[in-house]
Amino acid sequence: MTDNFWQTLSLEEMTRTQWESLCDSCGRCCLHKIEDEDTNEIYFTDVACRYLDEETCQCPHYEMRQSWVPDCLTIYPDWGDKFNWLPSTCAYRLLYEGKSLPDWHPLISGDKNSVHLAGISVRGRTFRDDKIAQEEIYQHVITWVE
Ligand code: SF4
Ligand code: SF4
Secondary structure, eight states: OOOTTHSSGGGGGGOHHHHHHHHOOOOGGGGGEOOTTTTEEEEEEEEEETTTTTOOOOOTTTTGHHHHHHHOOOOOOOOGGGGGGSSOOOOHHHTTTTTOOOTSSSSHHHTTHHHHHHTSSSOOEEGGGGGGGGGGGGGGGGSSSO
16 A cells, blocks of 8 residues: 555545545444534434444444445545535545544554544444434434534
């Protein structure tokens, strides 16, 4: 893998391996979100997909995830404005916005655990969506993602 490829290649130019390595496994994109229809503003909740591994914050069904959750996101380099659906700490959104990766990102720190140590991941902070009644979701809006 090219050293610091994220500084020299566009999202479109990256190999699949490089692209996948941008994900820091924070688990934030697996939180349920609520969109204000009038303002298009996105609000995150602390309710996570039932399949998210609460310890690793990774998806145990990643390759086949749409078979388990049909509306689970697939991120594409040409997503454009849709990068706003991702948390502001997400490497895909940061690079799309022309920003740098933070020090806690595993590609910078060399340590996959740094995303948890920095308090960025959702580890220990979520409820599973199969344990929450749908009408309760509005009580779970959080501000620690943004
Ligand atoms: S928000 Fe971004 S960095 Fe975090 S798990 Fe999702 S894709 Fe990976
Ligand atoms: S299926 Fe996997 S990737 Fe998709 S929301 Fe659930 S845990 Fe996250």
